[in-house]
Amino acid sequence: MVRLTRAQQQERTRTAVLVAAEAEFAEHGFIAAKVDRIAERAELTRGAVYSNFPSKRALYLAVLVDTVEREANDAVPPTFPRAMADALGSFARTWLERLPLADGTGTDVHPRSLAAVVDDAPTRNALARIDRLEVLLFALALESCPSVDAERTRQVRRADLVLRLLKGSGPLADPMLGSDPFDVTHACRHLGGLDLADVWDPPHLPHIAAAHSCREPWTAPGELPDLITGHPVGFEGDGVIAVLGTDRLGAAEEVVRAARPGDRVTVAVVTSDPAEIGRLVRLRIVDFTRCLRRVFSPDAVSRLRLVLDDGALLASAIGVADAADDTEQAVRIDRGEIVARARGRGAAHAAASARASATTRPPGGTP
Known part of the structure; x- marks a missing residue:
């Protein structure tokens, strides 16, 4: 009989909890899911679940992180678009193809299904800051397009417009895809033709020590x-x-x-x-x-x-x-x-x- 180290046993317990939690959340959703049922599915005690995850929300987020990190390792060849409109259209298609359908089909455990989870001011504030970080990352990617002029014109305003369109009216908008994806993709492509006065000149910078x-x-x-x-x-x-x-x-x-x-x-x-x-x-x-x-x-x-x-x-x-x-x-x-x-x-x-x-x-x- 192979004796597991303490670290190995902890990892096995954590994995069992994640597997059980994913099944529970998929079946009941975040709000109706019960930690006691998760412990029963994993053949563990309630205390063993909480020794690895301090709250049901932390466990739900851990399940989502585990899901997206597994999917992130999938080898998908990038498209490497050259024109701004092509880049926006390709990104929109990539974004939209992953959303759950509006008819309710598909799993409830979705990385953008956070409305039930983000229910307090600190988490909402953190989510808003993360949104701004996503805008920056998208803007930097757009600035790498060969169609952007030699001075690497800032693309933050364009990135912000596209992400607002894709995400809906707010950070907690329903992620289910109700609009025609072709219409949304077409609209994103057209945003590539807007002439935006996007300059980097924050008024507070001259006052920084x-x-x-x-x-x-x-x-x-x-x-x-x-x-x-x-x-x-x-x-x-x-x-x-x-x-x-x-x-x-x-x-x-x-x-x-x-x-x-x-x-x-x-x-x-x-x-x-x-x-x-x-x-x-x-x-x-x-x-x-x-x-x-x-x-x-x-x-x-x-x-x-x-x-x-x-x-x-x-x-x-x-x-x-x-x-x-x-x-x-x-x-x-x-x-x-x-x-x-x-x-x-x-x-x-x-x-x-x-x-x-x-x-x-x-x-x-x-x-």
């Missing part, structure tokens, strides 16, 4: 999965690292726009509630970037790496003492040293835009 120059040794932590590519990434090289709480996800665009050409930009998302808000971030971004990868080339969003720092691994490495939902701290790393550091609102932009004179080692080594 400059990053603090420093010379601190950089010890890179272990790898974390990049939510955009699905691959693990390390942090040994140069670049900018911004640790953002879920309330500060809007600063992701600030660090991307301020970064120098060729900079490796990493955004590490932290939250005080990894079991629920953390899983919500992972669920939405993995599901969204799977759609992006089916349409755009692998380097379409290469300016940004996005990791969920559940264990504060990267946050601790750059010196964040207590990662919280309102955290915003950032550093610039150059040749094995932290050479600029910033914290508070605007920190991501400050570290990314740190002047070369403040971050370049003078000839001869130490200053």
Whole structure:
């Protein structure tokens, strides 16, 4: 008889709970599902379920994350469209083909069926911030289209319009597909022809304090999965690292726009509630970037790496003492040293835009 280690037994228990929960949620939906029935299906105690997942909502989100991460590994060749209208049309088709049908057919366990789950202000606020992060990722992908002019015109407004059309009138709109998908796809294609005055000029940026120059040794932590590519990434090289709480996800665009050409930009998302808000971030971004990868080339969003720092691994490495939902701290790393550091609102932009004179080692080594 093979004796399992404690870690192996915990993983087996967690897997059994997820399998049982998926069946329960599919049969009864989130609201009517019962933790006692999930425990009975898994042949475990109620306590064993709660020892792995602190709430029914955390368990539901875990089931959805497990579903989208399995599906994200499916090999689907991207279309690599060249024209803006083609890119928007391809993305719309990819998005719409995954929605449940309006006649009620299909599973209730769907990654965009969150109306019953998002029932409190903190979760609604987090979802709104995640929406803005999705807009940025979509915009960066659109900016990679060859039809976009040489100055890489910002595409955030266009991305926002398309996603509003695809998602409905609000972040909790019914995800079931009721409109004719051909009409929706056609409308998205036409949004590619709009002449939008989309400039990057936030009024608060001139008032952000400059990053603090420093010379601190950089010890890179272990790898974390990049939510955009699905691959693990390390942090040994140069670049900018911004640790953002879920309330500060809007600063992701600030660090991307301020970064120098060729900079490796990493955004590490932290939250005080990894079991629920953390899983919500992972669920939405993995599901969204799977759609992006089916349409755009692998380097379409290469300016940004996005990791969920559940264990504060990267946050601790750059010196964040207590990662919280309102955290915003950032550093610039150059040749094995932290050479600029910033914290508070605007920190991501400050570290990314740190002047070369403040971050370049003078000839001869130490200053």
